[in-house]
Amino acid sequence: MENKVNLNLINTLILLKKHRSMRTVAKVLGKSESAVSKDLSKLRNEFSDSLFIKTQNGFEATHYLDEIYDDLESAYFQLVNVVNKPIEFQPHLYQDLITIAIADAEYDHIVSHLYPKLMKHFPKAKFNFVTWKQESLENLLQGNIDCGVHLQNDSYSKDFYQKTLKVDQIVTAVHKQFGITQWQETKQLPFVFIDVPGWNEFSYRFEDILPKEHKQDITYCVRVDKLASALSIAANSRTAIQCPTRYLDDNFSVIPYPKGVSFDVAYSFYCLQTKRHSPLIQLLHQLINECY
Numbered sequence: 001m002e003n004k005v006n007l008n009l010i011n012t013l014i015l016l017k018k019h020r021s022m023r024t025v026a027k028v029l030g031k032s033e034s035a036v037s038k039d040l041s042k043l044r045n046e047f048s049d050s051l052f053i054k055t056q057n058g059f060e061a062t063h064y065l066d067e068i069y070d071d072l073e074s075a076y077f078q079l080v081n082v083v084n085k086p087i088e089f090q091p092h093l094y095q096d097l098i099t100i101a102i103a104d105a106e107y108d109h110i111v112s113h114l115y116p117k118l119m120k121h122f123p124k125a126k127f128n129f130v131t132w133k134q135e136s137l138e139n140l141l142q143g144n145i146d147c148g149v150h151l152q153n154d155s156y157s158k159d160f161y162q163k164t165l166k167v168d169q170i171v172t173a174v175h176k177q178f179g180i181t182q183w184q185e186t187k188q189l190p191f192v193f194i195d196v197p198g199w200n201e202f203s204y205r206f207e208d209i210l211p212k213e214h215k216q217d218i219t220y221c222v223r224v225d226k227l228a229s230a231l232s233i234a235a236n237s238r239t240a241i242q243c244p245t246r247y248l249d250d251n252f253s254v255i256p257y258p259k260g261v262s263f264d265v266a267y268s269f270y271c272l273q274t275k276r277h278s279p280l281i282q283l284l285h286q287l288i289n290e291c292y
Helices: 007-019 022-029 033-047 063-084 104-121 136-141 227-236 279-290
Strands: 052-055 058-061 097-102 126-131 147-151 160-175 191-194 220-224 240-244 252-255 264-272
Touching: 007 022, 007 033, 007 058, 007 063, 022 033, 058 063, 097 104, 097 136, 097 279, 104 126, 104 147, 104 279, 136 147, 136 160, 136 264, 147 279, 160 227, 160 279, 191 227, 220 227, 227 240, 264 279
Parallel strands: 097 126, 097 147, 191 220, 191 240
Antiparallel strands: 052 058, 147 264, 160 240, 160 252, 160 264
């Protein structure tokens, strides 16, 4: 028959063997004597033995307990040591490959700021910075990617941990050379659509937040998957662009959306939920967060 011993009660057994007094054990554990008595009853049931006999000298161990006690005590303290042992992590000795997936628009900014920080903390490691693609989530799940930076996506599985790094707004902008400043003029223009793998390949997100009467205002004439190309198109033709404010320079005019609509977007740190507390991932998150 399988023995299902409750390990949380073993400490009570060890203390009672040591002190022989239920009152003393109760004080040590911060419990009532009644609670300790109930714990002893559970232990007796789980071990199928009386374990202790109450005598004039206090609680004396039974023959069975005397026979198993040394091994039981040793095993218990080994388990306690394992549970309480701090996880040692020495970044300066870490030699494995660290792979980080980064959304295209953030790639150059992150790599240029992050690499020196990583080299300082991981002088012996190797690094692989990859552009976030449609298969990046699967690669993260399979352990081929350690962590990533991308726009927050609430539709992703809870298997993936997302932590906000920065909040921005996606705005509509037109190059100032075209003299357009109002939505009524802007909606007559074609738009350049930026494909962002893992974020908007299945829907044009901005349409979801436009007032009903304006949902048909936007039409795009070209799709690109590089932010730099979209900005170049918007700078050299009468074409409107939608992108986060952090990528626009002073040559663009931000066009107010109808009825004061705003489109908030968050940049997030990504990793597996099961890895979020590992020392490696926590340090990577800290260093990436410093880049924002």
